[in-house]
Amino acid sequence: xxxxxxxxxxxxxxxxxxxxxxxxxxxxxxxxxxxxxxxxxxxxxxxxxxxxxxxxxxxxxxxxxxxxxxxxxxxxxxxxxxxxxxxxxxxxxxxxxxxxxxxxxx
Numbered sequence: 070x071x072x073x074x075x076x077x078x079x080x081x082x083x084x085x086x087x088x089x090x091x092x093x094x095x096x097x098x099x100x101x102x103x104x105x106x107x108x109x110x111x112x113x114x115x116x117x118x119x120x121x122x123x124x125x126x127x128x129x130x131x132x133x134x135x136x137x138x139x140x141x142x143x144x145x146x147x148x149x150x151x152x153x154x155x156x157x158x159x160x161x162x163x164x165x166x167x168x169x170x171x172x173x174x175x
Contacts, residue, residue: 075140078141079140079141079144082141082142082144082145082148083117083118083121083122083144083145083147083148084114084117084118084148085145085148086117086121086144086145086146086147086148086149086150086152087113087114087115087116087117087118087121087148087149087151087152088114088117088152089145089149089152090113090117090148090149090150090151090152090153090156091109091110091113091114091117091152091153091156092110093149093153094109094113094152094153094156094157095109095110095156105163108159109156109159112155112156112159113152113153113155113156113159114152115155116151116152116154116155117148117149117151117152117155118148119151120147120151120155121144121147121148121149121150121151121152122143122144122147122148123147124147124148124150124151124154125143125144125145125146125147125148125150126143126147127147128143128146128147128150129143129146
């Protein structure tokens, strides 16, 4: 029974990290509109949930703090980082596509 409780806490940490990463990323550079904000937020949450565990393990291993923090903190850290990085990548791609379309009007 405790395995289920631990898994639930890890999912909660992963979800919290994904939402926090998406929210922080939206505050850095405000989106142009509601549609762009919703897309970035949704992609950030999805990437945080999917890649949060692997990103957290990589980060704590690279920093050498794997033994100092728990599994929940690792999930929270990884999900927030993955969510934040996804937003930057999506924002960059969207802006490049937008600029590319305007330059090709010759």
